[in-house]
Amino acid sequence: MIETPYLLFLGDAPDMLAAKVAIGIRDWRPDHAVGQLSLPGCGADLGLTEMSLAEAKEAGAKTLVIGVANRGGVISAAWKEVLIKALEMGYDLASGLHNLLRDEGDLVAAAQTHGGTLHDVRVPTVGYPIANGVKRSGKRCLAVGTDCSVGKMYTALAMDAEMQKRGMKSTFRATGQTGILITGHGVPLDAVIADFMAGSIEYLTPDNDDDHWDLIEGQGSLFHVSYSGVTMALVHGGQPDALILCHEPTREHMRGLPGYKLPSLEQLRDTALGLAQVANPDCKVVGISVNTQHLGEEDAVKYLAEVEARMGLPAVDPYRHGAGRLVDALDAV
Amino acid sequence: MIETPYLLFLGDAPDMLAAKVAIGIRDWRPDHAVGQLSLPGCGADLGLTEMSLAEAKEAGAKTLVIGVANRGGVISAAWKEVLIKALEMGYDLASGLHNLLRDEGDLVAAAQTHGGTLHDVRVPTVGYPIANGVKRSGKRCLAVGTDCSVGKMYTALAMDAEMQKRGMKSTFRATGQTGILITGHGVPLDAVIADFMAGSIEYLTPDNDDDHWDLIEGQGSLFHVSYSGVTMALVHGGQPDALILCHEPTREHMRGLPGYKLPSLEQLRDTALGLAQVANPDCKVVGISVNTQHLGEEDAVKYLAEVEARMGLPAVDPYRHGAGRLVDALDAV
Numbered sequence: 001m002i003e004t005p006y007l008l009f010l011g012d013a014p015d016m017l018a019a020k021v022a023i024g025i026r027d028w029r030p031d032h033a034v035g036q037l038s039l040p041g042c043g044a045d046l047g048l049t050e051m052s053l054a055e056a057k058e059a060g061a062k063t064l065v066i067g068v069a070n071r072g073g074v075i076s077a078a079w080k081e082v083l084i085k086a087l088e089m090g091y092d093l094a095s096g097l098h099n100l101l102r103d104e105g106d107l108v109a110a111a112q113t114h115g116g117t118l119h120d121v122r123v124p125t126v127g128y129p130i131a132n133g134v135k136r137s138g139k140r141c142l143a144v145g146t147d148c149s150v151g152k153m154y155t156a157l158a159m160d161a162e163m164q165k166r167g168m169k170s171t172f173r174a175t176g177q178t179g180i181l182i183t184g185h186g187v188p189l190d191a192v193i194a195d196f197m198a199g200s201i202e203y204l205t206p207d208n209d210d211d212h213w214d215l216i217e218g219q220g221s222l223f224h225v226s227y228s229g230v231t232m233a234l235v236h237g238g239q240p241d242a243l244i245l246c247h248e249p250t251r252e253h254m255r256g257l258p259g260y261k262l263p264s265l266e267q268l269r270d271t272a273l274g275l276a277q278v279a280n281p282d283c284k285v286v287g288i289s290v291n292t293q294h295l296g297e298e299d300a301v302k303y304l305a306e307v308e309a310r311m312g313l314p315a316v317d318p319y320r321h322g323a324g325r326l327v328d329a330l331d332a333v
Numbered sequence: 334m335i336e337t338p339y340l341l342f343l344g345d346a347p348d349m350l351a352a353k354v355a356i357g358i359r360d361w362r363p364d365h366a367v368g369q370l371s372l373p374g375c376g377a378d379l380g381l382t383e384m385s386l387a388e389a390k391e392a393g394a395k396t397l398v399i400g401v402a403n404r405g406g407v408i409s410a411a412w413k414e415v416l417i418k419a420l421e422m423g424y425d426l427a428s429g430l431h432n433l434l435r436d437e438g439d440l441v442a443a444a445q446t447h448g449g450t451l452h453d454v455r456v457p458t459v460g461y462p463i464a465n466g467v468k469r470s471g472k473r474c475l476a477v478g479t480d481c482s483v484g485k486m487y488t489a490l491a492m493d494a495e496m497q498k499r500g501m502k503s504t505f506r507a508t509g510q511t512g513i514l515i516t517g518h519g520v521p522l523d524a525v526i527a528d529f530m531a532g533s534i535e536y537l538t539p540d541n542d543d544d545h546w547d548l549i550e551g552q553g554s555l556f557h558v559s560y561s562g563v564t565m566a567l568v569h570g571g572q573p574d575a576l577i578l579c580h581e582p583t584r585e586h587m588r589g590l591p592g593y594k595l596p597s598l599e600q601l602r603d604t605a606l607g608l609a610q611v612a613n614p615d616c617k618v619v620g621i622s623v624n625t626q627h628l629g630e631e632d633a634v635k636y637l638a639e640v641e642a643r644m645g646l647p648a649v650d651p652y653r654h655g656a657g658r659l660v661d662a663l664d665a666v
Contacts, residue, residue, distance in 0.1 A: 134592070198559055198560070225531055257466045
């Protein structure tokens with residue numbers, strides 16, 4: 001559990017693309033961010049109040065979150081200066097960088113001296129159990145994709161936000177680095193030891209109120225040969241009651257796999273549902289989330305209408321048109 | 334790569350069941366074992382020559398393999414005495430125990446002093462790549478099960494032995510501790526980090542001669558919610574050309590999951606084949622291996638005939654009747 005609120009560290013991010021994590025926090029958990037801290041030459045601006053470490057501390061910030069990817073996998077001297085000063089002032093640090101805070105001797109020393117915590121969210125810190133498959137109370141929704149990076153996290157976050165707005169009981173359950181930094185907790189599933197993957201998802205989505213929904217962040221794809229085992233653990237460990245199919249219609253091949261075509265939505269539906277029903281015989285496919293960012297408005301609307309008619313399920317782009325109809329579908333389960 | 338031949342350490346094994354690893358080596362790689370070493374009170378006997386460390390060394394043994402499960406997860410003082418003496422005499426040690434040799438300070442010290450290697454086969458020692466899904470040359474066969482522990486390793490080892498006898502090109506590819514100790518190398522898949530599972534299997538089964546078969550040891554089951562992600566990585570990372578379905582007909586529920594029924598062989602066939610064809614569109618299901626140990630000979634023969642007629646595929650128990658017909662089926666692919 002990462003302590004909130006955060007000060008978002010943008011460092012010397014060359015552009016907004018590099019600040020994906022910070023943008024996610026600003027968009028989905030605005031209450032978690034008291035401000036932003038940039039270094040000279042920073043090309044990203046979240047539109048939050050620019051604050052020094054001292055000003056943010058005054059405003060209540062508990063954790064300095066590295067909201068930006070670093071260049072060349074090295075934590076630079078300029079970054080180090082800020083990070084060490086933050087620890088000296090009583091901040092915790094949180095990072096999803098590949099190179100870990102805990103591998104930097106000076107950060108470890110400063111954290112020890114000043115009683116701060118270094119959160120490397122890429123690395124599991126919990127000894128997860130082996131999955132036991134026992135039916136849990138409460139309800140769970142999992143987004144599954146025809147491919148990686150088609151909008152599964154966005155879909156789950158948008159549905160969670162809509163449900164909160166409606167006063168429904170819901171929790172977004174993060175399974176990747178960005179999601180964990182946004183919400184402050186979760187399971188970095190891609191870094192979990194094989195035998196404990198499904199168990200980590202059972203741990204993440206425990207018994208809950210009968211009318212509570214966990215919106216589980218999907219990972220990979222059952223059709224992506226590099227990561228399908230990770231997806232499978234979500235399908236079986238998550239015990240979903242509802243599946244949302246996610247798709248990006250302009251992609252010509254599976255991400256990173258030039259020889260592999262994307263499956264159809266029908267193939268995804270049949271494969272994912274059959275496997276999900278092993279863990280939960282009542283599981284249903286309730287809706288389709290399409291990432292239409294590479295289509296114009298007219299083409300997007302036309303494509304969604306075509307998919308909706310063909311599949312007999314609500315098909316929406318939650319970014320363009322909101323997640324309302326997906327939540328309606330979930331509410332009807 | 335563990336250096337062969339071995340001296341098999343039986344310790345104070347209470348019975349033969351505890352000596353599963355040593356039995357596997359004796360049965361499948363008899364040339365790897367120069368003899369056995371028991372402690373007082375040992376209730377297991379492999380029928381190999383009982384040898385002291387010195388006698389086995391004289392006979393050429395390079396590695397002392399712990400062929401027995403220990404009690405209570407502790408390496409006892411009596412074991413330690415033998416293990417340290419072995420290191421002093423120039424042996425390497427190999428173990429599949431949960432508690433690692435490398436975590437025992439005195440073993441580490443002795444290994445360093447005498448230049449020996451401690452092989453803990455539960456722990457990956459290779460930095461595996463992310464799977465790239467590129468089609469590899471040579472052929473691969475994967476055993477998939479309706480459940481865990483239904484005879485997948487036995488089936489692959491029996492097919493490999495039969496192929497060797499026929500002069501066919503084949504390699505058994507170990508993916509679990511016992512298999513790794515039997516053959517001296519492999520991937521401890523259940524201990525691999527999620528993101529690298531499929532890549533570890535690509536690494537294990539590289540390009541090969543067009544008429545060479547890898548017999549890949551299966552793990553878990555696509556229908557076992559605790560481990561299905563591991564199985565999925567084998568199906569996609571292994572790129573199998575041929576699948577063998579494995580089944581144990583008397584089991585009343587999935588191993589360790591009282592609420593879960595086993596799938597039918599038809600369900601296994603359809604699910605495994607559909608997923609395998611994502612990575613290799615030419616994949617076929619070629620045969621069925623049934624573990625009939627809990628059936629009498631007559632019931633076993635009757636059951637196999639019934640399955641064979643129903644599924645239209647050769648159905649055999651390789652333990653009772655040999656793996657010949659499964660190899661015939663593979664040879665016809």
